[in-house]
Amino acid sequence: MTVAISRQAPSACPACVAAPSAEAIAARAEALKDTRIALSLPTIHCSACISAVESALNAYPGVKDARVNLTLKRANVDAEMSVDPSDLVGLLEGIGYEAHELDVATIQSTATDKAGRDLLMRLAVAGFASMNVMLLSVSVWAGAADATRDMFHWISAAITLPAIGFSGQPFFRNAWKALSAGRLNMDVPITLAILLAVVMSVWETALSGHHAYFDAALTLTFFLLAGRYLDHRTRAVARSAAEELAALEVPRAIRLTDGAEETVAAADLRIGDMVLVRPGSRCPVDGEIVTGTSELDRSLLTGETVPVAAAPGQAISAGEVNLTGPLTIRATAVGQDTSLHRMADLVAIAESGRSRYTSLADRAAKLYAPGVHILSALSFVGWFIYSQDLRTSLNIAAAVLIITCPCALGLAVPAVTTAASGRLFRKGMLIKHETALERLATVDTVVFDKTGTLTEGTPVLSNLGDHSTADLEIALALAEGSSHPLSRAITTAARAAGIKPAQITDITERPGQGTKAKWQGQTVRLGRNDWIGAEAGDVTSAWLRVGSNAPVQFRFADDLRAGAAETITALKAAGKRVMLLSGDSETPVADLAHRLGITEYEANCLPQTKLATIESLSASGAHVLMVGDGLNDTAALAAADVSISPATALDAARVASDIVLLGRDLSPVADSLVTARKATNRIKENFRIATAYNVIAVPFAIIGLATPLIAALAMSSSSIIVSLNALRLR
Amino acid sequence: MQVLTMLIPISLILGGLGLVGFVYTLRSSQYEDPDGDSQRILSDQWDDHPKP
Numbered sequence: 048m049t050v051a052i053s054r055q056a057p058s059a060c061p062a063c064v065a066a067p068s069a070e071a072i073a074a075r076a077e078a079l080k081d082t083r084i085a086l087s088l089p090t091i092h093c094s095a096c097i098s099a100v101e102s103a104l105n106a107y108p109g110v111k112d113a114r115v116n117l118t119l120k121r122a123n124v125d126a127e128m129s130v131d132p133s134d135l136v137g138l139l140e141g142i143g144y145e146a147h148e149l150d151v152a153t154i155q156s157t158a159t160d161k162a163g164r165d166l167l168m169r170l171a172v173a174g175f176a177s178m179n180v181m182l183l184s185v186s187v188w189a190g191a192a193d194a195t196r197d198m199f200h201w202i203s204a205a206i207t208l209p210a211i212g213f214s215g216q217p218f219f220r221n222a223w224k225a226l227s228a229g230r231l232n233m234d235v236p237i238t239l240a241i242l243l244a245v246v247m248s249v250w251e252t253a254l255s256g257h258h259a260y261f262d263a264a265l266t267l268t269f270f271l272l273a274g275r276y277l278d279h280r281t282r283a284v285a286r287s288a289a290e291e292l293a294a295l296e297v298p299r300a301i302r303l304t305d306g307a308e309e310t311v312a313a314a315d316l317r318i319g320d321m322v323l324v325r326p327g328s329r330c331p332v333d334g335e336i337v338t339g340t341s342e343l344d345r346s347l348l349t350g351e352t353v354p355v356a357a358a359p360g361q362a363i364s365a366g367e368v369n370l371t372g373p374l375t376i377r378a379t380a381v382g383q384d385t386s387l388h389r390m391a392d393l394v395a396i397a398e399s400g401r402s403r404y405t406s407l408a409d410r411a412a413k414l415y416a417p418g419v420h421i422l423s424a425l426s427f428v429g430w431f432i433y434s435q436d437l438r439t440s441l442n443i444a445a446a447v448l449i450i451t452c453p454c455a456l457g458l459a460v461p462a463v464t465t466a467a468s469g470r471l472f473r474k475g476m477l478i479k480h481e482t483a484l485e486r487l488a489t490v491d492t493v494v495f496d497k498t499g500t501l502t503e504g505t506p507v508l509s510n511l512g513d514h515s516t517a518d519l520e521i522a523l524a525l526a527e528g529s530s531h532p533l534s535r536a537i538t539t540a541a542r543a544a545g546i547k548p549a550q551i552t553d554i555t556e557r558p559g560q561g562t563k564a565k566w567q568g569q570t571v572r573l574g575r576n577d578w579i580g581a582e583a584g585d586v587t588s589a590w591l592r593v594g595s596n597a598p599v600q601f602r603f604a605d606d607l608r609a610g611a612a613e614t615i616t617a618l619k620a621a622g623k624r625v626m627l628l629s630g631d632s633e634t635p636v637a638d639l640a641h642r643l644g645i646t647e648y649e650a651n652c653l654p655q656t657k658l659a660t661i662e663s664l665s666a667s668g669a670h671v672l673m674v675g676d677g678l679n680d681t682a683a684l685a686a687a688d689v690s691i692s693p694a695t696a697l698d699a700a701r702v703a704s705d706i707v708l709l710g711r712d713l714s715p716v717a718d719s720l721v722t723a724r725k726a727t728n729r730i731k732e733n734f735r736i737a738t739a740y741n742v743i744a745v746p747f748a749i750i751g752l753a754t755p756l757i758a759a760l761a762m763s764s765s766s767i768i769v770s771l772n773a774l775r776l777r
Numbered sequence: 778m779q780v781l782t783m784l785i786p787i788s789l790i791l792g793g794l795g796l797v798g799f800v801y802t803l804r805s806s807q808y809e810d811p812d813g814d815s816q817r818i819l820s821d822q823w824d825d826h827p828k829p
Binding site for chain 2: 202
């Protein structure tokens with residue numbers, strides 16, 4: 048994070064001028080290295096966009112190289128230290144492209160997908176080797192005999208041994224890990240089949256036998272690696288999109304040193320630092336307000352929608368959003384010690400829903416692995432008793448293992464999850480966890496958070512009709528003088544109703560209180576209840592007072608998120624139990640529950656209450672889906688069987704959940720339950736296909752009729768059938 | 778059967794060349810941006826001379 052500090056041009060930073068040593072350090076850092084800037088460009092889509100963005104960026108002084116990645120909708124810029132990312136954002140917005148700066152440190156982990164490349168390399172080696180070996184095998188099947196056949200087998204062995212040694216490593220490693228932990232997984236029979244096939248084939252070749260399974264071993268590795276790669280790819284796409292969401296919040300703060308402003312990385316703040324929090328931005332530290340009055344939005348932390356007044360001497364927590372006036376804060380806790388992080392620790396305490404779940408593939412492996420091993424051992428023993436011939440018996444045992452090898456089983460799950468995740472991704476859902484879909488399919492209870500999940504978190508005026516036109520005209524005039532969310536809501540509603548603002552003079556805004564002006568010689572005020580002299584209500588409200596008349600109340604409701612009503616209706620129609628748990632007060636929660644037709648709701652929930660409710664639901668046998676966005680939801684999100692959070696949620700909440708909703712619309716939630724159920728059915732269907740194939744093929748292997756040709760045909764056809772079945776999901 | 782002494786090495790070398798080519802493209806990050814690459818081909822920006 049030193050990058051952010053040293054990127055400051057010395058001349059543009061008064062603090063550095065005041066401290067010459069700092070200036071020297073900055074200059075040295077500037078001479079040493081360039082900086083990397085990453086920009087998110089959500090609207091680019093064609094070659095014209097690429098060249099427009101690239102030529103604009105490359106023409107900017109100080110930019111060394113800029114390249115657009117259309118797949119990730121991102122631009123990577125190599126620039127000199129003096130280039131300010133916000134200037135580049137401005138430059139691109141000037142030519143008509145929406146741009147956001149990304150935190151380079153956060154996206155770096157996915158910039159080069161090492162594991163994916165590694166798998167792709169192994170897949171390629173297995174693919175090329177199997178093509179060559181298959182070429183030789185076809186000649187053997189076509190009738191090559193004696194010395195020719197032996198030579199072909201030896202060449203095959205020379206290709207297969209190193210290729211398997213390299214490509215098969217992921218399976219060998221996983222199998223070893225499972226065995227040394229005393230468990231069985233799908234990789235154990237895979238490893239055994241591959242190794243036994245190779246060893247038997249080398250032995251057969253040495254004795255100039257007729258059958259060698261080199262091609263089977265290689266194609267098996269190839270198909271299984273393809274399954275692994277699909278699986279990895281699906282999750283890598285979701286992960287990089289999720290990380291981009293996190294990277295959009297560049298953790299910077301404004302530090303005040305002797306009255307001079309300095310932009311620093313939030314991680315570099317120390318206890319006792321003075322931090323300036325501008326209206327509209329999130330507080331980076333826990334602290335005490337030194338100067339300034341304002342209002343704070345705590346909805347992400349507690350779910351409360353009513354803004355809280357803030358004045359000097361008051362405590363402020365990291366994560367609260369400053370609404371009206373600038374605040375100077377003395378930091379009392381920074382980084383990992385802030386209440387934001389302490390609350391995230393609750394997540395660690397909650398027993399995670401995903402660790403309780405055993406995936407379908409693992410359950411299948413538990414049945415399957417011992418089954419094939421016993422079958423193979425029995426056929427070996429049977430044949431040895433019958434023929435007293437070790438070589439034949441081992442050959443049969445190997446054939447049984449190869450024929451039953453879970454090639455189709457290895458593809459059964461990843462092919463379906465890839466298709467289903469792709470489908471949901473196009474609808475705006477990111478599936479982050481590998482078993483999320485399977486867990487989603489079992490859900491029977493859906494728990495929602497209110498603020499920011501079912502509602503947008505932005506207020507709308509709810510009682511416009513109760514006011515006289517004169518009051519509305521004055522309120523509109525006053526509201527236009529402020530950028531407070533409630534003022535903006537009044538402006539929007541009044542303008543939409545065709546109200547014209549009244550003529551007012553001497554308009555002044557008192558941060559944290561309201562707006563005051565003169566109207567026809569009278570003082571008119573719009574603002575908080577205690578400033579106006581009205582009684583506090585439990586609904587978000589602003590008050591208007593004309594002269595000494597009685598105060599008039601403007602009530603606000605939280606705007607419903609798009610698709611919220613449809614989602615609740617669809618979930619109830621599908622027979623799910625729907626609950627609402629909110630940290631907000633009784634009236635707004637009851638009001639919202641009534642509007643959406645939710646009968647079970649609870650208000651004033653603490654994070655612990657939400658967690659306890661989820662846990663007691665799980666204990667009573669329910670499978671719970673939790674949908675939430677706030678810090679007070681994180682523990683509940685982690686404890687639920689499966690969890691969804693919107694893209695606007697706090698980072699901690701997005702990390703705790705399995706699925707992230709990218710758009711503003713909530714309706715994909717109901718769809719995802721249907722898709723998940725379909726996907727799980729498809730997976731089970733695939734298992735059934737694979738089992739049916741084994742039931743037919745295994746007897747041939749046991750009575751010794753399986754040849755390498757039959758094995759190759761059976762294996763490929765079952766893999767293709769399973770993949771095609773998965774594609775039906777689209 | 779003399780032809781085999783030619784054909785087998787040739788098939789192995791051709792397969793090997795394919796693999797080497799793939800490894801080269803993978804190492805030089807040519808699979809990072811498939812969407813962008815399919816669009817860049819339509820741009821006439823570097824038609825006259827390659828990008829310096």
